Amino acid sequence: MIRVLVADDQAMVRGALATVLGLEPDIEVVAQAGDGAGALDLARRTRPDVALLDVRMPGGDGIEVCAELTRSLPGCRVLMCTTFGRPGYLTRALRAGAGGFVVKDASPEDLVDAVRRVHRGLRVVDPDLAVASLTHGTSPLTPREREVLTAVLGGGDDVAALARSLRMSQGTLRNHLSSAIGKTGTRTRAEAARVAEEHGWL
Structure with a gap:
């Protein structure tokens, strides 16, 4: 059996x-x-x-x-x-x-x-x-970029609140978001999170 x-x-x-x-x-x-x-x-x-x-x-x-x-x-x-x-x-x-x-x-x-x-x-x-x-292909995102986009996907819209919840500075958060947006070929963090989610990268 x-x-x-x-x-x-x-x-x-x-x-x-x-x-x-x-x-x-x-x-x-x-x-x-x-x-x-x-x-x-x-x-x-x-x-x-x-x-x-x-x-x-x-x-x-x-x-x-x-x-x-x-x-x-x-x-x-x-x-x-x-x-x-x-x-x-x-x-x-x-x-x-x-x-x-x-x-x-x-x-x-x-x-x-x-x-x-x-x-x-x-x-x-x-x-x-x-x-x-x-x-x-495989995910182009780093673990930290995945974490940031997952937080965005979960409804995180305010940069200051996102930075606090992820325990990073707002500047670092913006850097991760900018990199993820570039890698996903999108224009906004919401679009980047959606594309990453659709591809199963999150």
């Missing part, structure tokens, strides 16, 4: 994924989690063979959870499954140790096949996403 943990912050999606997998004779869903912290806790307790993780979750996103599982539970393979089929997410997930990356509009048969293949140690990547990743 392939023991699977399913983690997704949307209860209906999580239940549907668990149901699809649970219908297979060689797959057993041993745990379900609604956030990153819960996924890590349940993974440590249940020792699944495969963790099926959503990218965007509260309490630690799926990529952070993937990196931690790769470090602390090397016997657990990770398959990312997300609505957000963005090239940057794919690159970050693979770097974190994910064995596969599928999108939620994949067919149930493709999802089941991906779980089995990842369990066998094979790499599984949605083909459209793989092509998009090659087209867009």
Whole structure:
């Protein structure tokens, strides 16, 4: 039996994924989690063979959870499954140790096949996403630029408030914003944050 943990912050999606997998004779869903912290806790307790993780979750996103599982539970393979089929997410997930990356509009048969293949140690990547990743390349942003744009995306509009929340001077903040705007080919910090988010760089 392939023991699977399913983690997704949307209860209906999580239940549907668990149901699809649970219908297979060689797959057993041993745990379900609604956030990153819960996924890590349940993974440590249940020792699944495969963790099926959503990218965007509260309490630690799926990529952070993937990196931690790769470090602390090397016997657990990770398959990312997300609505957000963005090239940057794919690159970050693979770097974190994910064995596969599928999108939620994949067919149930493709999802089941991906779980089995990842369990066998094979790499599984949605083909459209793989092509998009090659087209867009890797993120040009530094970690600090990502942090600044994430704060902007979260509704940060006032430079002084942003600088205080990020514990940097307003001048340093403006330098990071200017660099990020240049790298994303945009004109404003809001546009830079949106483009970076769409590419999965945040």
